[in-house]
Amino acid sequence: MTPPSGDSSEGPGRGAAPSSAGPVPLPAPKFATAARAALSDGRLRRNLAGATAVLRARRDAATAELDDWEELREAGRAIRDRTLLNLDSHLEELERAVTGAGGTVHWAADAAEARRIVTTLVRATGEGEVHAVRSAVAREIRLDEALERAGITVRGAGLAELVMDLDGDGRPSHPLFPALHHDRARIRDLLAGGPPGTPADLPDDPAALAGAARARLRDGVPPGGAAICGAAFLVAETGTVVLAEPGGGGRACAVLPETLICVAGIEEVVPTWADLEVFLQLLPRAAVGERTLPAISTWTGVTPGDGPAAFHLVLLDNGRTTVLADEIGRAALRCVRCAACLDVCPVYGRTGGDPYGPGLPGPIGAVLTPQVRGVESAAGASLPYASTLCGACADVCPVKIDIPDLLVHLRGRVVESRRRRPVPPPELAMMRALAWTMGDRRRHEAALRRGTRWARLLSRGGRIRRLPGLLGRWTDARDVPAPPAETFRAWWRSRARSGGTGTGAGPEAGR
Numbered sequence: 023m024t025p026p027s028g029d030s031s032e033g034p035g036r037g038a039a040p041s042s043a044g045p046v047p048l049p050a051p052k053f054a055t056a057a058r059a060a061l062s063d064g065r066l067r068r069n070l071a072g073a074t075a076v077l078r079a080r081r082d083a084a085t086a087e088l089d090d091w092e093e094l095r096e097a098g099r100a101i102r103d104r105t106l107l108n109l110d111s112h113l114e115e116l117e118r119a120v121t122g123a124g125g126t127v128h129w130a131a132d133a134a135e136a137r138r139i140v141t142t143l144v145r146a147t148g149e150g151e152v153h154a155v156r157s158a159v160a161r162e163i164r165l166d167e168a169l170e171r172a173g174i175t176v177r178g179a180g181l182a183e184l185v186m187d188l189d190g191d192g193r194p195s196h197p198l199f200p201a202l203h204h205d206r207a208r209i210r211d212l213l214a215g216g217p218p219g220t221p222a223d224l225p226d227d228p229a230a231l232a233g234a235a236r237a238r239l240r241d242g243v244p245p246g247g248a249a250i251c252g253a254a255f256l257v258a259e260t261g262t263v264v265l266a267e268p269g270g271g272g273r274a275c276a277v278l279p280e281t282l283i284c285v286a287g288i289e290e291v292v293p294t295w296a297d298l299e300v301f302l303q304l305l306p307r308a309a310v311g312e313r314t315l316p317a318i319s320t321w322t323g324v325t326p327g328d329g330p331a332a333f334h335l336v337l338l339d340n341g342r343t344t345v346l347a348d349e350i351g352r353a354a355l356r357c358v359r360c361a362a363c364l365d366v367c368p369v370y371g372r373t374g375g376d377p378y379g380p381g382l383p384g385p386i387g388a389v390l391t392p393q394v395r396g397v398e399s400a401a402g403a404s405l406p407y408a409s410t411l412c413g414a415c416a417d418v419c420p421v422k423i424d425i426p427d428l429l430v431h432l433r434g435r436v437v438e439s440r441r442r443r444p445v446p447p448p449e450l451a452m453m454r455a456l457a458w459t460m461g462d463r464r465r466h467e468a469a470l471r472r473g474t475r476w477a478r479l480l481s482r483g484g485r486i487r488r489l490p491g492l493l494g495r496w497t498d499a500r501d502v503p504a505p506p507a508e509t510f511r512a513w514w515r516s517r518a519r520s521g522g523t524g525t526g527a528g529p530e531a532g533r
Contacts, residue, residue: 052404056377067372069205070195074365080311081362081418088307098304099422101297102356106346112258112291113337119261123323125333133163136338140165140250140283141172143334147281149247151175155265155272156183157252158197158359159285159338162381162394165250179249179275181235188212195375197361197382198268198309203374206231249279249330253286254359255301256335259294260322263335266302267317268310276319282330288337289346289355301358304420309360341394350431354390356421357382363415363425369408378405385415389428397436406432448492467511474505 060066085091105112117127130136144152152169154176160166166176178187185201186194189212194200201209210226213234224234254266263284265272276282292298306315324333346352364370364384375383379401381391388405397403406429415425440450459469480486481504489497496502508516 052400053377053408054404056379056401057373057408060373060376065205065208066203066374069203070371070374073199073202074371077311077365081308081365082311084307084311084313087313088303091307094300094304095420095422097300098358098420099356101292101300102358102421105291105293105297106289106352106355109288109291109346112293113288115293116256116258116261116291117337119259120323120333120335121261123261124325125261125323125335128334128336130336130338130340132340133338136163136285136336136340137165137168139336140285141168141174143281143283144169144174144248144250145172147248149174151177151247153177153179153247153249153275153279154183155179155249155251155267155275156186156194156200157285158382159252159287160250161194163285163338163340164380165285176250179272181232184235185209185212195383196364197359247279248281248283249275250283250285251276253284253290254305255298256286256291257293257295257298257320258291262320262322264298265317265319266305266315267319268315273317273319276321277329279330281332281334282321283334283336285336285338288339288342289357305358305360308358308362308418308420345390345393348393351389351393351428353423354386354393354425354428356423357386357390358421360420361386362418362420363423366414366418368410368412368414373408378408385409385425385429386423389423389425389432392432392435397432397439403436403439406436452492467509470509470511474507474509477505478507480504 088094120127128139130139150173152174154160154166156166156178169176178184182194182200185204189201189204196202204212206226206228209231210224213231214224224230251263251265251272253263255264256262257264263286265276267273292301302314302318306312309315321329321333324331342355345355359382361384363386364375367385370384375387378384378387379391381387381394388408392402392405395402397406409426409429411426411429413426416423416427419425440447443450446454459465477486480489484504485501486504487497487501488494489502
């Protein structure tokens with residue numbers, strides 16, 4: 023698919039030169055390094071474990087209610103695949119419908135262009151403040167940071183956004199529940215110390231916390247001005263934007279301002295309302311374990327005297343057409359952002375979402391972000407390895423994305439990209455040395471003898487506490503048993519020389 027380039031409207035993006043800024047680079051640290059802080063935070067791990075366990079139980083109960091759950095999953099997979107194969111025609115239909123309903127469509131080839139379009143639209147309203155229903159796409163392009171740099175204050179529209187704003191440096195850990203890693207005591211501390219008028223002795227029961235947040239948010243979205251939101255789906259046949267929320271704070275954000283700007287990925291299109299019906303059954307059960315989401319808002323263009331007077335839809339590519347061209351990797355674009363794969367992932371359950379960078383967290387982020395951003399950077403190359411390949415994510419995915427298969431596919435791309443480097447990384451040099459050593463029996467046996475000798479010198483009480491060099495990363499979190507004094511090959515030969523009787527003790531006798 024070749025998406026339209028430039029702006030199709032009279033909006034600020036029309037006629038603009040293509041951005042040369044390119045995608046925002048991932049943070050420098052690779053996943054293992056970025057995860058160290060979370061792994062040492064017992065409170066975060068305890069909160070994640072408790073919250074994801076509740077979500078898993080609710081999801082299992084909700085999906086068990088339907089006898090045709092597997093048929094629904096298969097229908098969702100088929101619709102997403104069929105839509106992706108004809109994405110260009112569906113996007114053109116969507117643009118015609120949005121424009122016909124009084125809205126304006128902007129095409130953003132990358133994150134820099136999307137940020138520029140949104141910033142220009144907000145500035146055109148004359149407001150120095152914008153309210154936002156934060157979305158995965160906004161986080162992907164770091165929209166909040168761009169607006170803040172442009173002097174525009176961004177205010178969240180829901181409880182979770184309020185908590186994250188009060189948290190300061192905190193980043194959302196979950197696409198649907200950004201403050202999932204916080205317990206009630208932490209939320210109470212944030213609310214009690216933040217909003218004016220909040221009592222200092224605020225209890226930490228859910229009703230009191232919700233009341234305090236509601237009091238803070240009630241006047242937070244005044245009429246007029248501008249608001250930014252994402253989209254769960256875009257219905258091509260009518261140009262309708264669908265916002266599905268577990269909380270509902272975004273509805274006021276969407277209808278009260280004069281100008282509404284929706285930023286969505288091009289893969290979020292569904293052809294018809296009949297197709298949407300399937301996803302509105304899959305999404306709530308997979309996402310929050312409910313029969314329906316508490317707030318599902320839809321709007322089409324503009325209606326005089328009702329809702330925003332101006333509606334802008336920014337359709338973001340940012341590497342998605344590259345993913346679409348990959349016959350294996352395009353399956354990741356089926357994602358409906360339910361986050362079910364996060365709740366069953368043992369890696370996410372211990373690290374939270376921060377180490378995955380600004381894109382989607384969890385298993386789906388580990389396969390989608392490297393495809394969109396590339397696997398050449400240390401951070402991008404590390405994400406496909408942030409998994410145990412246990413397969414639990416594939417079992418719960420409502421649109422049957424085989425995430426483990428994609429992870430293996432991406433690991434192959436990482437290896438291929440490293441082969442092209444003029445100076446091989448230490449891991450590749452080590453693997454090449456191992457291949458050379460193990461390619462010849464005599465070299466292999468000589469290396470085993472020398473390695474065994476050194477390993478036994480390093481051992482204390484039959485265990486090796488610290489290995490040298492790169493191997494030391496293995497013993498940072500575990501020790502290894504000392505090797506036996508006699509290798510299996512040596513023991514086997516001595517057994518053959520003794521006529522097959524041997525000592526019967528085997529290599530373990532040398533421990």
